[in-house]
Amino acid sequence: MLTTAGPAGADSDATGLARAFADAAERHGVPESVLLGVSYLTSRWDGHDGAPSVSGGYGPMHLTDAATALAASEPTGGHHAHGTEDARGDTSRPLPPPSPGPRDAPDTRAVPADLRTLAEAAELTGLDPAELRTGNAANVTGGAALLAAAQRDLGHPASGDPADWYGAVAAYAGAGTREAAEFFADEVYAVINEGASRVTDSGDRVTLPPRAVVPDTRTADALGLPAAPRDPRVECPRSVSCAWLPAPYEELAGGGYGNHDQARRPASQSVDYIVIHDTEATWETTLDLVQDPEYVSWHYSLRSRDGHIAQHVAGEDVGWHAGNWYVNAKSIGLEHEGFLTDPDAWYTEAMYRTSARLVRHLAREYDIPLDRHHILGHDNVQGPTDASVPGMHTDPGPYWDWSHYFDLLGAPFRATAGPRGGLVTIAPDYETHTPAYEDCEGAGSPCAPHGSAAVRLHTAPAHDAPLVRDPGTHPGDGESSTGVNDVGARASAGQQFAVAERRGAWTAIWYLGQKAWFHNPADAPTAVNARGWVVTGKDGAATIPVYGRAYPEAGAYPADVPVQPVVPLSYEIPADQEYAVGLRTDSEYYRAVTFDPVGHQVVRGEEYFQIQLGHRIAWVRADDVELRRS
Known part of the structure; x- marks a missing residue:
């Protein structure tokens, strides 16, 4: 198996992280394709500069040391910790903004085995835990040792055939059910069959050439994991791990109720939108919140480390998640474990892939087109009234990789017009597009350089020109900023805008009543040309009235x-x-x-x-x- 830092085809070219995979695979007798596939699903081969994931995993192999990660973390207020919106978003029955307060400091004394695999890797390899957390090569060695140990524990030899490692790969997920473990393994083998290649955050080119492998799924039998039948209330594709964990529909004192509304969709109303959120909390906190009848609700939660899904609200019912009642009544909400301001507490490939499978399934069920007009981020949902616009939420933010997500959905962002197309689809290269943001670790603090799906918009075709203003999010004389939660001068991958002007390496779009410029050079384009439908004001009109919800007359x-x-x-x-x-x-x-x-x-x-x-x-x-x- 070749993993190269240059053009594929010469093993002598393998250096850096690519060489680490080859060496670790040889040392521990693990097929290199299996090692690469497991790492891709957990981290896409990134080391994240030694930062832990939201579930306490470190490095390219996501070796878990939750005790260390949790001890260093700050308590968070959960899903609605940023923004002040009323999640129901209905002025006829407004709710106070949920404020559960910071969660208690985590108890690190009883961390389950699946969240402390780094200690096991240290014991197997003799490497120092600190080195396993921060050194990419050491981390890969630790992951290879864990896979080899799982293969031995299952009673299987260290075969050179990737097909024989299905059980060990399933064990690596640390899942509590056979369904979840097998989903993880199935996705690893899908990566092996598809192949992958990318430049990692350490600057290394890593390549996994596609290889046709039919895994021996019987090797997972010895794991002895429970294989309970799927709850019939679950509305997920069969290809994912999915459990039913209902949000309570309860009547409260004083005539109130929570935390969603019963309905009969799509018979009563069409479902037009799927709204992508991040949880701003750990998995455990997220599940605690959605089971509180006095809190709010969403339809699905997705776990970072393995992509496991919990469904809370039936698709026919209306969740309180988007802050706009019109959108809530016509949408399904998906919460992804992660933090907007901490991209290195990362959205794993396993979670991206599971989410894409779920969205494809929902799109078929409800006849929802796979485009960014219908697949929205929470940050794309408009405030229903002027008063609500400044407090609308901003997740999943500029670090959600929309282009990769739509590739997984089978609906990539591609040019649909020539160089004079009347629309553009925003589509920067996520890995190399790294605009500066601030406020990740407090007001004014610079965010670490990171790939981003968003382009920044200026009042003129120059990097030093002021940012365009958003009088809704910044009422009065407020100016747009480079804050990570400031959406006032931002356009994200997949969004389409009408072209106002082109000038050299810059493109202007119509945006909030202004001509907004973004850098779009031919040698590193940040958008592709498109055609489609637009609206303009009627003859004789001075302005176009715009609304935050499509309510009847x-x-x-x-x-x-x-x-x-x-x-x-x-x-x-x-x-x-x-x-x-x-x-x-x-x-x-x-x-x-x-x-x-x-x-x-x-x-x-x-x-x-x-x-x-x-x-x-x-x-x-x-x-x-x-x-x-x-």
Whole structure:
């Protein structure tokens, strides 16, 4: 198996991390493809500069030392620790912003075995634990030793055939169920069959050439893991590990209830969106929060270390997760274990791949197109009113790798037009695109350099030009910043915008009523050209009114349903500008303010278009705009 730091084809070229994989595989008798596949699924071969993952794993092999990682961590407030939004986002039944407070300091005395594999690797190799945490080569050696030990413990010889290592790979996941262990192993062998190549965060080119391998799945029998039948309430594809852990639907004192609404989707309303969140908490804290009837809810949580899924709310019901009731009523929310400001507490490949499988499944079930008009980040969800816009959440943030995610979804961001296309799809190269951010470790603190899916937007075609202003997120005279939670001058991979101008290495887009410039050089493009539908103001109009929710007009409401206000956001959008259209939809309001869902109603009215207004989406009334091809 060749792993090279240069062009594939000459083993003598292997250096650095690539050589470490080859040496460790030979020393411990593990097929190199197996070692590379396991490492790719846990870290994509990155070392993360010795920082632990959210589940306490270190280095390219994700050797776990949760006691050390937790002892050094700061308590966090969980899913809603950043932002002040009302997660339900319904002004007819507003909720106070959840504030569970910081979690207790972690107890490091009783860490389960699957979260302390680094100590076992130290014992097997004689290497110092500190070296295993911070040295990539040592870490790879430790991972190889663990795989070899698992193979021995299962009673299997150290075969040179990758097909014979399925059981050892399943054991490496440290999963508590056979389903979860086998999902991890299946994904490792999928990587081996597909192949992979990338430059890691240490600057090493590592390559796993594709190799057709049919693993012997019987080798996992000796693990003795429980193989309980899947709960029939789970709505996941069969190819992932998925459990049912329900969010409570309970009536509370004073006539309130939590933490979601019962519905009959898609019979009652179409599901148009899937919203991607990060948890801002560990797995254990996340599960504790979603089981609190006085908290909020989402449909699925995904675990970082192995991609295991817990489903909490049925797809037919409405979770309280996006901060905008219109979006909540028409979406499914996915929470991914991780932290926006700490990209090296990383989103693992296992979690990306599981999430992509789940999203593909949901997209088929609900007929949701696989594009960034329908697959939203929480940070792309608009505030329903002016007052709510500044407090909307900003996860999963600029470090979520949207391009890789859509590659896994089978819907990569590709050019659909020539160099004069009327739209652009943002698509920087994540690994080499490293704009500076700050506030990761407190106000004003610089974030460590890291790949990013977002481009920065300026008022003129120059790096030193001011950033464009977002008067919604920065009311008054506030300026946009390079803060990691500031979405005011940011466009993310997959988002589409109408082109306003091109000038050399710079492209301008229409954005929040302004001409916003981003660097887009021919030798390192950060966008691809596209065609599609746009809206512009009608002849004679001065501005285009934009809305934070697509609610019906007053005349659409029956007498027993209070009319919900339809008030434009305060953004000034000149009528001669163009904005990319995501979908055309009837306006809808889901009236759900009582525990008993018998009286819940859906009100429908005039048509709206969803547009890409800025970093966040918005809606315009079809009667206010002209629809045209870009």
